[in-house]
Amino acid sequence: MVAYIIRRLIAAAALLVLVSIITFSIFYLVPRWAGATPETLATRYVGRTATAQTVHVTAERLGFYDPFYVQYGNWAKTVVLGGKFDMGAEKVDCPAPCLGYSFITRQAVWPDLLDRAPVTFSLAIGAAVIWVVLGVGIGVLSALRRGSFFDRASMTLALAGVSMPIFWTGLIGLTFFAYKWKIFVPGGTYTPFLTNPFEWAHDLLLPWITLALLFSAQYARLTRAGMLETMNEDYVRTARAKGLRERNVVVKHGLRGALTPILTIFGLDFGLLIGGAVLTERVFSLNGLGKYAIDGITNNDLPKVLGVTLLAALFVIVANLIVDLLYAVVDPRVRTK
């Protein structure tokens, strides 16, 4: 088991390096293939009025003349060890882990990410609780009453839920619940959990529900399919043959068996979500990682985009690692192999 964990950790680290290379390539190589020169790249950082000389010096200082592997190496080094950014007039210190420095906002990326991560985390955790409870619950009931009115109605709703985009459900939710009936705040406010947990929940409830609606639909369908399968397993028949109450047959034997694929997909979804719920944060004006990424993209602020992308990749990898390790907890057959 320990060897398994170590093996998985090494694989996760290797994967992270690979992701960083790919991400770096996308942001630093693709513009060149599109015809950008070191000078045009540097133009972004000095403004349009700069002389050719200034542009050249800036490009040199930023390492744009170096070959790709040198640029990647320098970048990776600053991530691990930290580094200094030469702003001409001043030298800015960027301690490790230095995920980059925005020359536009003149701020290091990492502290910004740390600032915004709690918002995205709060959004993801609350939504996840709602969608797991709702989705799994509806899925189980649907499977047990297969073909009933409840089953057909909830699966139709689930299909609608999967099909409706966040920006639509979000705006509709805002229109009615925030502006018309004034039950919730229209977004844009965030109270840290530790300051006031009730305010925290109240501020986030509408985004949670919006986000959970989309996911619970998927989880309901997934749970239903899994339950339909496990409830026909021989071991469920055995559980009934023992004289076990139907409720326990469903939960202890049926649902337990159907949980593995749900856990897998949950790891992926949650990992992806804490890397930034782009649409939800945008619709509800929440200052999370997703909105940070959008700001980076709209302002052509590459270090920001690169930083968020890497952090999101890290979250997905870690979430998957946790899920893989949880497999051993859920399924004893994995443990002994």
Next chain:
Amino acid sequence: MTLTDQHRPAPSPRSGAFLEVRDLRVHFPTDDGLVKSVDGLSFGVDRGKTLGIVGESGSGKSVTSMSIMGLHKPGTANISGEILLDGKDLLSCSREEVRRMRGKRMAMIFQDPLSAMHPYYTVGNQIIEAYKIHNDVSTKQARAHAIEMLDRVGIPEPHRRVDAYPHQYSGGMRQRAMIAMALSCDPDLLIADEPTTALDVTVQAQILDLIRDLQKEFNSAVIIITHDLGVVAELADDILVMYAGRAVEYGTAEHIFNEPEHPYTWGLLGSMPRFDRDRSERLVPIKGTPPSLINVPPGCPFHPRCRFEKNTDGLSQRERPELIDNGQGHLVACHMPQSQRQQIWRDEIQPLL
């Protein structure tokens, strides 16, 4: 089938037995038509006795056992007739009443112990669960009982093995553990549905021995369901041969093996390897396939596959033969006269086996 035929009571041979099934009919309405899985079946088993139910796949053996256990999904099956366990009709009991009896008064062993045990719980856990449903004991007491049961079914080092998962057991051990689980509440009736089909031949004999020994110890009524006459030859006191949802022959094991009178039983015997006789050229399979239970052939359901069908002058194509006592408590459903059946058995069938 005519209405009068539906309501004609099937003979009930062993009246007053511990488990008595009378005119059991289990029909499943499906989109393709009514599946008559069991269509007028009667039999009985006493405590300490073993009944073997034999037949091909789809003859209604397992459906019968599921009906006794009350394991059909509510609303899927139309069940009629009577299933009397110690005089109490299970079919008129509420679902909750039947649930309370399941596992305690009647228990079941399934075919494939790997898929019949939950892969995520330890063997001990699953036995403890079974025991605690019907006994108000602490988990510690239940665990001690589980270890005792594992020991009784011949699992080595039960103290250690109790915490192992089903996949860590061998096939034979798993079936032993299933038996331990089924017997944990000391049931009066044990149904073994193809208990050895998924096992190696060498392990099969051990499991059958185990069932026989435990039956003596627990004095329970046992039903063994199998397609393999060899299995019931070892164990059964009585044998019921099923075809297309009905009994075609029902008698003591001696009668069925030594003087069978139904052509289908002859076919089963012919397709069974035997070690107590000289080896014949090859095993003789029964030609054709089991009938669809939606469109059961008119008349005798076995007539399209029967070599002796011509002996009945077409009667077997028109009329379903009743299960009739031949005078020795041996029931046969065949249109051929008894003397002719006995003669065919002596002259044509027995010498070839």
